[in-house]
Amino acid sequence: MEHSYIYVTIADAIASQIRSSVLQEGDRLPSIRALCSEYKISMNTAKRIYQELEANALIEVKPQSGYFVSNLFYAEVPIPEVSKPVLLANNKEPKEIIRKVYSNMGNRDFTLFSYSTLYDGFLPSSKMKKEIVAASRLLVDGGIEYDSVQGNLHLRRMIAHRAMTWGGTLKEEDIITTNGSMSAISLCMLALGKPGDTIAIESPCYPGIFQLAIDLGFKVLELPTDPITGIKVEALEEAVEYIDLCLLISNYNTPLGSCMPEENKRAIVALLDKHNIPLIEDDVYGDLYFGNHRPNCCKAFDKTGNVLWCSSVSKTLAPGYRVGWVCPGKYKDKILHQKLVHAISTPGLMQEAVASFMKSGNYDKHLRKLRQNLYSNYQKYLNTIITSFPIGTKVNRPQGGLSLWIEFDQRVQAMKLYDLAIAEKISIAPGRMFTVQEQFENCIRLCIGLPWSTEVEDKLVRIGELSKQLLQESR
Amino acid sequence: MEHSYIYVTIADAIASQIRSSVLQEGDRLPSIRALCSEYKISMNTAKRIYQELEANALIEVKPQSGYFVSNLFYAEVPIPEVSKPVLLANNKEPKEIIRKVYSNMGNRDFTLFSYSTLYDGFLPSSKMKKEIVAASRLLVDGGIEYDSVQGNLHLRRMIAHRAMTWGGTLKEEDIITTNGSMSAISLCMLALGKPGDTIAIESPCYPGIFQLAIDLGFKVLELPTDPITGIKVEALEEAVEYIDLCLLISNYNTPLGSCMPEENKRAIVALLDKHNIPLIEDDVYGDLYFGNHRPNCCKAFDKTGNVLWCSSVSKTLAPGYRVGWVCPGKYKDKILHQKLVHAISTPGLMQEAVASFMKSGNYDKHLRKLRQNLYSNYQKYLNTIITSFPIGTKVNRPQGGLSLWIEFDQRVQAMKLYDLAIAEKISIAPGRMFTVQEQFENCIRLCIGLPWSTEVEDKLVRIGELSKQLLQESR
Numbered sequence: 001m002e003h004s005y006i007y008v009t010i011a012d013a014i015a016s017q018i019r020s021s022v023l024q025e026g027d028r029l030p031s032i033r034a035l036c037s038e039y040k041i042s043m044n045t046a047k048r049i050y051q052e053l054e055a056n057a058l059i060e061v062k063p064q065s066g067y068f069v070s071n072l073f074y075a076e077v078p079i080p081e082v083s084k085p086v087l088l089a090n091n092k093e094p095k096e097i098i099r100k101v102y103s104n105m106g107n108r109d110f111t112l113f114s115y116s117t118l119y120d121g122f123l124p125s126s127k128m129k130k131e132i133v134a135a136s137r138l139l140v141d142g143g144i145e146y147d148s149v150q151g152n153l154h155l156r157r158m159i160a161h162r163a164m165t166w167g168g169t170l171k172e173e174d175i176i177t178t179n180g181s182m183s184a185i186s187l188c189m190l191a192l193g194k195p196g197d198t199i200a201i202e203s204p205c206y207p208g209i210f211q212l213a214i215d216l217g218f219k220v221l222e223l224p225t226d227p228i229t230g231i232k233v234e235a236l237e238e239a240v241e242y243i244d245l246c247l248l249i250s251n252y253n254t255p256l257g258s259c260m261p262e263e264n265k266r267a268i269v270a271l272l273d274k275h276n277i278p279l280i281e282d283d284v285y286g287d288l289y290f291g292n293h294r295p296n297c298c299k300a301f302d303k304t305g306n307v308l309w310c311s312s313v314s315k316t317l318a319p320g321y322r323v324g325w326v327c328p329g330k331y332k333d334k335i336l337h338q339k340l341v342h343a344i345s346t347p348g349l350m351q352e353a354v355a356s357f358m359k360s361g362n363y364d365k366h367l368r369k370l371r372q373n374l375y376s377n378y379q380k381y382l383n384t385i386i387t388s389f390p391i392g393t394k395v396n397r398p399q400g401g402l403s404l405w406i407e408f409d410q411r412v413q414a415m416k417l418y419d420l421a422i423a424e425k426i427s428i429a430p431g432r433m434f435t436v437q438e439q440f441e442n443c444i445r446l447c448i449g450l451p452w453s454t455e456v457e458d459k460l461v462r463i464g465e466l467s468k469q470l471l472q473e474s475r
Numbered sequence: 476m477e478h479s480y481i482y483v484t485i486a487d488a489i490a491s492q493i494r495s496s497v498l499q500e501g502d503r504l505p506s507i508r509a510l511c512s513e514y515k516i517s518m519n520t521a522k523r524i525y526q527e528l529e530a531n532a533l534i535e536v537k538p539q540s541g542y543f544v545s546n547l548f549y550a551e552v553p554i555p556e557v558s559k560p561v562l563l564a565n566n567k568e569p570k571e572i573i574r575k576v577y578s579n580m581g582n583r584d585f586t587l588f589s590y591s592t593l594y595d596g597f598l599p600s601s602k603m604k605k606e607i608v609a610a611s612r613l614l615v616d617g618g619i620e621y622d623s624v625q626g627n628l629h630l631r632r633m634i635a636h637r638a639m640t641w642g643g644t645l646k647e648e649d650i651i652t653t654n655g656s657m658s659a660i661s662l663c664m665l666a667l668g669k670p671g672d673t674i675a676i677e678s679p680c681y682p683g684i685f686q687l688a689i690d691l692g693f694k695v696l697e698l699p700t701d702p703i704t705g706i707k708v709e710a711l712e713e714a715v716e717y718i719d720l721c722l723l724i725s726n727y728n729t730p731l732g733s734c735m736p737e738e739n740k741r742a743i744v745a746l747l748d749k750h751n752i753p754l755i756e757d758d759v760y761g762d763l764y765f766g767n768h769r770p771n772c773c774k775a776f777d778k779t780g781n782v783l784w785c786s787s788v789s790k791t792l793a794p795g796y797r798v799g800w801v802c803p804g805k806y807k808d809k810i811l812h813q814k815l816v817h818a819i820s821t822p823g824l825m826q827e828a829v830a831s832f833m834k835s836g837n838y839d840k841h842l843r844k845l846r847q848n849l850y851s852n853y854q855k856y857l858n859t860i861i862t863s864f865p866i867g868t869k870v871n872r873p874q875g876g877l878s879l880w881i882e883f884d885q886r887v888q889a890m891k892l893y894d895l896a897i898a899e900k901i902s903i904a905p906g907r908m909f910t911v912q913e914q915f916e917n918c919i920r921l922c923i924g925l926p927w928s929t930e931v932e933d934k935l936v937r938i939g940e941l942s943k944q945l946l947q948e949s950r
Contacts, residue, residue, distance in 0.1 A: 102815065106623050117621060129617040132824065133608050142604040146592060146794045148581050179654050179797075179818050186817040190690065195670050211816045215665065319621045322654075322822050340577065341686045342661040342817075343654050344789075347797050349607065350822055 007045050011052040018058045018069055029059060029067040044263055051261060055079060055228040057397055061291035063375050064368075077386050080394045080407040082226045083256075083439070085203040087239070089219030090437045097415065097433050098207055104427050111450070111459045114427040116206070116254045116402050117319050118449040122373065124366050128318055128353065135352035143349030149340045151177025151325070152351035158358040159325055166286060167300030168309070170327055176335055177325045179346050181284045181312035182208055184326035185247070187342065188280045188308045191334040193218055197244035202231045204405075204434030204443075206254050209247060209282070218245070220436050227396045227405065230258035233267050240275050251295045252285040252401025255434050255445035259295050259399055269301040276306075278331065283311045284324075287367055289400035290375040305329030313354055315402065316367060321350040374402070377448045384457055385446075388464035390471050404446045407431075411474035412467050414444050420466045426459045482520050486527040493533045493544055504534060504542040519738055526736065530554060530703040532872055536766040538850050539843075552861050555869045555882040557701045558731075558914070560678040562714070564694035565912045572890065572908050573682055579902050586925070586934040589902040591681070591729045591877050592794050593924040597848065599841050603793055603828065610827035618824030624815045626652025626800070627826035633833040634800055641761060642775030643784075645802055651810055652800045654821050656759045656787035657683055659801035660722070662817065663755045663783045666809040668693055672719035677706045679880075679909030679918075681729050684722060684757070693720070695911050702871045702880065705733035708742050715750050726770045727760035727876025730909050730920035734770050734874055744776040751781075753806065758786045759799075762842055764875040765850040780804030788829055790877065791842060796825040849877070852923045859932055860921075863939035865946050879921045882906075886949035887942050889919050895941045901934045 017023045030038060035046040050067055053059040057079065060070045104110050112119070136142045150156070156172040163170040178184040193199065195217025201209060203222030213220050221243060223235040231248060248268070250260050260268075272279045281298045289295060299309035308331060312324030323346075328335040339345075357363050381404060385395055394407040408414070414430035421428050431443025446463075450456050492498045505513060510521040525542055528534040532554065535545045579585050587594070611617045625631070631647040638645040653659040668674065670692025676684060678697030688695050696718060698710040706723060723743070725735050735743070747754045756773045764770060774784035783806060787799030798821075803810040814820075832838050856879060860870055869882040883889070889905040896903050906918025921938075925931050 102624070106621060119620070123616070123619045125617045125619045128619055129611045132611045132617070136604045136607045141598070141795070142600045142607070143795045144598045144600045144603055144793045145594070146581060146789075149577070179658075179821070182816070183654075183818050195692070208816055208819070211812075215813070215816060217670070318619045320616070320618045320820070320823050322818070322820065337686075338690070341657070341683055341690060343658050343797070344683070345795070345797065346654070347822055347825055348795050349825070 006041060007048045007052070010039055010041070011049045014049070014053060015056065015058055023069050025069050025071050027069045029069065031066060044261075048261065051228060054397060054399065060397070061399060063290055063372050064292060066292065078394045079396050080227050080405060080443070082232065083203045083224050085222035085224065085435065085437055085439060087221070089198055089221050091214050091220055092436050092438060093211065093214055094207070094432045094436070097430055098211070101427065101429055101433060110425045110427045111455065112427050113446040113450065113459070114429040116315070116447050116449065118315070118402075119451065121451045122370060122449060123318065127362065128357065131353040131357050132349065135349055135356055138356070139348060139352055143347060143352065147345040147348035147351070149336055149345055151175070151346060152348050152355060154355035154359070155323070155351040156325070158355045162358070165294045166283070167296040174327050174332070175325050176328060176332070176339060177323065177346055177351055178339065179324065179343060180314050180322040181282060181310050181324040182212070183322070183343070184310035184312070184324045185209065185280060185282060186212055187335050187338040188310065188326060188328070189213060189216055189218070189245070190342070191331060191338045192278050193245050198242055199245040199247060200236060200239055200243045201247050202249065202253055202256070203437075204255050204431065204440055205249065207433045210436050214436065222435060222437060225256055225258060227256050227258055229264060230260040231268070233264050236268060237271060240271060240277065243277060245280065246272055246277055247280040247282065248298065249282045249285070250298050251283055252288060252398055252403070254285070254401065254403040255405045255429070255431070257396045257398025257401055257403045257405060262296055265296060265298045266301045269298050269307060273304050273306045279307045281307055281309045283309060284315050285401040286311065287316050288371060288374060288402065290371065290378065291399055299327060302329060305331070308335070316370065317354065317357070317363065321354065322346070323350050323354045373451070374448060377452050380452050380457070381446065381448050381460065384460045385464070388461045390464070390468045402447045402449050404448060406444050406446060408442045408467055409471060410442050412442050412470050414440070414442060416470055417444065417463070417467055420470070421463055424462060426462060428463060481516060482523045482527070485514055485516070486524045489524070489528060490531065490533055498544045500544050500546050502544045504544065506541060519736070522736065526703055529872060529874065535872075536874060538765050538846050539767060541767070553869045554871050555702050555880060555918070557707065558678045558699050560697035560699060560910065560912055560914060562696070564673055564696050566689050566695060567911050567913060568686065568689055569682070569907045569911070572905055573686070576902065576904055576908060585900045585902045586930065587902050588921040588925065588934070589904040591790070591922050591924065593790070593877075594926065596926045597845060597924065598793065602837065603832065606828040606832050607824065610824055610831055613831070614823060614827055618822060618827065622820040622823035622826070624811055624820055626650070626821060627823050627830060629830035629834070630798070630826040631800070633830045637833070640769045641758070642771040649802050649807070650800050651803060651807070651814060652798065652821055652826055653814065654818060655789050655797040655799040656757060656785050657687070658797070658818070659785035659787070659799050660684065660755060660757060661687055662810050662813040663785065663801060663803070664688065664691055664693070664720070665817070666806060666813045667753050668720050673717055674720040674722060675711060675714055675718045676722050677724065677728055677731070678912075679730050679906065679915055680724065682908045685911050689911065697910060697912060700731055700733060702731050702733055704739060705735040706743070708739050711743060712746060715746060715752065718752060720755065721747055721752055722755040722757065723773065724757040724760070725773050726758055727763060727873055727878070729760070729876065729878040730880045730904070730906075732871045732873025732876050732878045732880060737771055740771060740773045741776045744773050744782060748779050748781045754782045756782055756784045758784060759790050760876040761786065762791050763846060763849060763877065765846065765853065766874055770875075774802060777804060780806070783810070791845065792829065792832070792838065796829065797821070798825050798829045848926070849923060852927050855927050855932070856921065856923050856935065859935045860939070863936045865939070865943045877922045877924050879923060881919050881921060883917045883942055884946055885917050887917050887945050889915070889917055891945055892919065892938070892942055895945070896938055899937060901937060903938060
């Protein structure tokens, strides 16, 4: 690997070309490969250069296309800081906030920016109805008898087959299907942790993961997390002596949208393996990349079976089917045991329908279209936020996934904003939900799973107005 | 309540009429109501008289018909004794046996007497395929979006409606749907227990329940259980000071087939409520009664919301759909929280299909036919066992459910029998599976979920021959 100054030097050079308008908005930049040969650098260094430029909102990646100079207007809106959680096990659960926010789940009288899920036109419901009918005919028993504990063979085969998209090599026997990804994570935690154990988690992170860990009696250690590159490797290195488990949403995590660079994934897998600490990897957003390539998974660098790779189709295809899975490496027997004990099996019919959709090539077609739509949605959301939210607001620039993470001026209390918005039937997720410490009180998460419409636009603008109102009142 | 001698006196009188052939095989006995008015006794006393006579295999109950004098040949085969577990928390899990037995789950090259499930003709797979297709059309989104955390409204409404069949009065908001009954029990244990807590359970009992409790760090206290009337109330009374939770399979439990009389249910509900110990009631076999009436549930006597009634359609309709539920009484918020955290939701499509099958009346039609078929199956299994198993074998006489519990002469080692049988592609469940103590080593469970055929008959006969062989070798 080159010395780090090379990547800084080249990134600075390109940045100054952009700032001096040598490169202009919309100009295409060389591909990663072209950059490598131009500067005689490695792929990783080339990627880091573009990550750095993206992080500064100077360039952006477009699906199936390449890297382009951003609208510089965006560049003036900074991204949120690296989080700075207190480095002590903590469990100040935001129970009441979670209860409040989740009480509107599925209630379509509200404009639901609060849940990390896809709605309406983003889900191929007619096609999947056909798959269900076909699957109920294809399965000899129509799925009425118990599926095997390990799960539907066709689905496991397709998941194994698709592993090549993220740098993995899996066999069907390496996979156990589950009732969605959270259930996969629950089985991993039940199998590998015991009360009193400490689990390291990104800060901020999905509240269900904190709740699960705390309910099982674990101590939760939140670690500093970068909105671009995810959990800080140095922080994990310092904490590694004190932890028993680690859970990471490696690609486009929620709510921060960060995606760990390959070298961080590789380093963390090696670090945790060395200390014999299992890594539960939640990769539920990995297929929702805006760029040209799916990011790799930590599992791709796992030589010893220490990574439990969990995913599902809940964020891409059919949340209601509850089809997820885990590739548990050397912990396979433990996870099989937990699945048998807690659930016996999961519905074979839903698994067969998903497998068949994958096998036909329709899943890939659907994903290609979905990624383009989501990227376009993301741009519209971002543009509206940048133009209508108060000056001083910071916004992340995820390269995939469903989450926009907004950091307001310290004086904007997200819970007050929540109350004002909910009174107007707009549901947002306050930042305090995503931590078990007293932080992110001026942050919110907005999900881009609602297809764009004038109503969505109006409601986003309204959130901006309400936050400006709070800011004025605080003066 | 009358003094107990009344019930003994009357039962003895009827028994002697049967033994002296005043009453002959196949003769119809008076109904419970007629018995009450004939002897001026209460309903409960009349029921106890018939229970006592059934326990001695002198009479039997026929579905939708009444009480009849048994084939006296049966009467010579005794029923197993009341279990006598050591009254100390114990956790000698039969992990290796369970692993062995479950490794053949779903493998139809074997004759599977080992799993408590229904096969082939007992499950209405064509009808349910149609329900699935209809449900995928009926649901606006085809079930592709998240179902609500609490579960499908139509299903909850039907479950509430059906509560009248077991003496309950439920409303749709009292019910939370789950991924099968084991998942309901798992949520209850996760919500109400903590490591170190002691849970009282019947002995013997379904191994998944022991595994779950031990995995969660509970101490397991097995209590003496009668093959006719279930857990001994006196034993629970003595243990009540030392326990934190209680779990009972109240109706036709597996493997013993016992069904708690109403007065025991009432007494236990009151006892546990007084001591503020939650009762998790697993009623998964309650609809599979051989007689005229469905037995009540403990939940029917629950005035304070202390009983968490769990059930499913896995033993009656569609094991593979994983549709179960819990009516958690005053613990509703805790269970909702656990479901959200461990699973988010369960597939709406399967729930809608089951709800629609219930609503059309087809579920009741199916259950009526299923009960008759199972009763007929039970008689054939029992007859074959009695005629071909060695003298000294004891067999239970369940009045419903799927389990035959066979107690061999002490010299027949069930694990040896298992090995001999599995070599001939016959799978049985050794008694040691159903306890976490060193007991039941000469017992096996045979499930009656395989429809009768000459193959089933031959394999049962073969189990008898193998057990005779073991008996001879031991001499």
